[in-house]
Amino acid sequence: MTDIPRRAVSRTAKLAALPLGFAGRTVLGMGKRVTGLAQEVISAEIQQRTAEQLFSVLGQLKGGAMKFGQALSVFEAALPEEIAAPYRQALTKLQEAAPPLPVATVHRVLAEQLGPDWRTHFVEFDDIPAAAASIGQVHRAVWKGPAIGPGAGRRRAARPVAVKVQYPGAGDALLADLKQLSRLGTMFRAIQPGLDIKPLLAELRARITEELDYELEARSQREFAAGYQNDPEIFVPEVLTAAPKVLVTGWVEGTPLAEIIRDGTEEQRDAAGRLMATLHLSAPMRTGLLHADPHPGNFRLLPDGRLGVIDFGAVARLPGGTPEPIGRLIRLALNGDAEAVVAGLRAEGFVKPDDPIDAEAVLDYVLPMLEPLSVDEFRFTRAWLRREAARIANPRSPAYQLGRQLNLPPSYLLIHRVTLGSIGVLCQLEAAAPYRSIIERWLPGFAPVV
Structure with missing residues (x-):
């Protein structure tokens, strides 16, 4: 245990070095301007070196640093191409790759969590991890017997499974990394000017306890699996067993997003x-x-055409479904009812009760964002997202000025972030689909646009 302080110092030093190295490269390469988003950016070569260093450090640290990098990676579609290109490959790597734990450490965690006879549950166990994420890594194995634990019944034996093993000390690492990441504000503002990392860090910190509890994740996954049982479009693998730091689920074979x-x-x-x-x-x-974690590493397109979902560590509990005002306000905006939209926004806390605001300006602000729902089919693209990001982030834009008058109520923070993250992935996919009909079916308060 005597090496823990040295490891902590090493982690802190690595994180602290990121903004220092970035600052030096920025001074050498500053100059080019990008209208709407960046005031000034650095050369492609310097961006590439910074991206490589970012991945190297965040990937080695795992924990909160890697989780933060994963969260950022779904938003790269909003960046101008000259900035996004060198970061795309480095940030995408964070979604499914990280240096693995030593085999002996993996075996020790399995013995602590599943018992010293843990091997008796498996016909085979691959010591080489198939994937690694922010707080744990996944091993492929073959499950020997029936499922065990809550919700288990008689099931067929000998099937491929995913065994998620939490990194020892992941909780302490998350807290330490999130604290140190506050130092990276300048660096991430150069990647995405206007990005305020503080709310994101606060949200990540608030959810650390939940995501570290694999038994809680197992309960969430079982609830998802029950909701989508035998669904023709969505596949959620079953949970075989769970302990606080080990989770065994069915293996999902498919093409990663x-x-x-x-x-x-x-x-x-x-x-x-x-x-x-x-x-x-x-x-x-x-x-x-x-x-609540819509980065591409959590999804697979299965051979039968279904979407496989493989990580339920981050979820938002909405027992009443999506709040009805969201669908209602979208419908009112698409119908052009500016006064009703503003009244609804005030009622939900997006506009303060006594603040004067131009209703037509609000409509002009939100309608471009709702373009995907104004037509029968829409193709999300990186170019569309960049235009919207530039419109909202450019201080000279009317949308930017109006956006400063709007508030985001705490109860909508996670829904907002997940929606933005999902849109980011759709734009990375450049996917076309009848999104309005999906909204009509599943979003409370929304009705066919007249």
Whole structure:
């Protein structure tokens, strides 16, 4: 245990070095201007070196640093191409890759969590991890017997499973990394000017306890699995057993969305986008939960065409489904009822009770965002997202000025972030689908636009 302080110092030093190294490269390469988003950006070569260093450090640290990088990676579609290109590959790697734990450490955690006879549960166990994420890594294995634990019944034996093993000390690492990441504000503002990392860090910190509890994740996954049992579009693997730091679920064989984003056909991209939207919008009604971690590493396109979902560590509990005002206000905006939209926004806390605000300006602000729902079919693209990001983030834009008058109520923070993250993935996929009809089916308060 005597090496813990040294490891903590090493982690802090690595994180602290990121903004220092970035600052030096920025001074050397500053100059080019990008209208609407960046005031000034650095050369492609310097961006590439910064991206490589960012991945190297965040990937080694795992914990909160890697989780933060994963959260950022779904938003790269909003960046101007000259900035996004060198970061895309490095940030995408964070979604499914990280240095693995030593085999002996993996075995020790399994013995502590499943008992010293843990091997008797498996016909085979692959010591080489199949994937790694922010707080744990996944091993492929073959499950020997029936499921055990709450909700288990008699099930067929000898089937492939995913065994998620939490990194020892992940909780302490998350807290330490999130504290240190506050130092990276300057660096991330150069990547995405206007990005305020403080709310994101606060939200990540608030959910650490939940995500570290694999038994809680197992309960969420079982609820999702029940809600989508025998569904023709969405597949949620069963939970075989769970302990606080080990989770065993059915293996999901399919093409990761990261591969589809990179190399998929138009048909695959469109299918993945439609299914992602269906999951995001239908889950609150069908399960009372919202999948709150929409980065591509958590999804697979299965050979039978379904969308496989493989991580339920981050969920929002919405027992009443998606709040009805969301659908109602979208419908009112698409129908052009500016006064009703503002009244609804005031009622929900998006506009303070006594603040004067131009109703028609509010409509001008929100309607471009709702373009995907104004037509029978819409194709999300990186270019569309960049235009919207530039419109909202440019201080000279009327939309920017109006946006400063709007508030985001705490009860909508997670829904807002997940929606933005999902849109980011749809734009990475450049997926076309009948999104309005999906909204009509699953979003309370929404009705066909007249």
